[in-house]
Amino acid sequence: MFISPAYAQTATQGASAMGLIQFAPMVLLFVAFYFLLIRPQQKRVKALQNAVAAVKKGDSVVTAGGLMGKITKVDETTVEIELAPNVKVRAVKATLAEVQTAGGAKPAND
Template sequence: MESWMGTVVYFIFILGIFYLVLIRPQQKRQKQHRELLESLKVNDDVVTAGGIFGTITRVKDNSVWLKVADKVEIEVLKSAVSSVQGTEKK
């Protein structure tokens, strides 16, 4: 009977470590990215996940328009924006 209880305690301990090392940090990163996407505004300099640098000219519900060169604008999904210039951590 004692070995069964020890196995359960050990299993719960391993799950706790797994949560603290893998799941919690991922949830924190997702929350930060969601907050970043919600705070996007016109004239922010951003970088997309594909490495495109641009300045936001319009913000829509699910996408933003980026000025990437003179007279060149592209529409990208908000979820593709990976960082705002000047706010990423080094």
Template sequence: MPLTPYLLLGAPAGGDANPIAMFLPLILIFIVFYFFIIRPQKKKESTRKKMIEAIVKGDRIVTIGGIHGTINQIDETSVLVQVDNNTKLRIERSALTSVAGKE
């Protein structure tokens, strides 16, 4: 018995698909994405922003580039960091990664 007539028939046409059932996996993926990626990143950024706003003169800091130093002067957007006895660097506040506390 040849299979050609059965292959030509194809799959039976399905009824109308429920639109909610079609978008449910996409909605679930977005919810998981939000709770596991977006929300923790917002918390981390909020914590970092509070840390940068709370720095005071004399705090030991570490920059993005790995430079360790002590805050010597604070401006609106930058800080003056004393790295060694006679070495001072002006660094943007956004380049600070951690504050180790007072010297």
């Protein structure tokens, strides 16, 4: 044989350590993506789900289609939104993209 068994074993052990070192940046990249992208998005989704579940009459909402109005009636899965005086539409709660509670924001001090 051209290569002794001891030399061949040393070469394979070094290659496995090099593979682990090359894999480490991928793991660090995934951890960074998790904390910078995935986790904040999960928090936003959970906050929106809680806000939609707690929606009540008088809240201002924006639907996923871009309609803005006030809630006039709340059912189990649907809400009635007043877009303008005497203009009401029904929407599924799951399509609400933003909920602003009545009296939730303070006016700016001028």
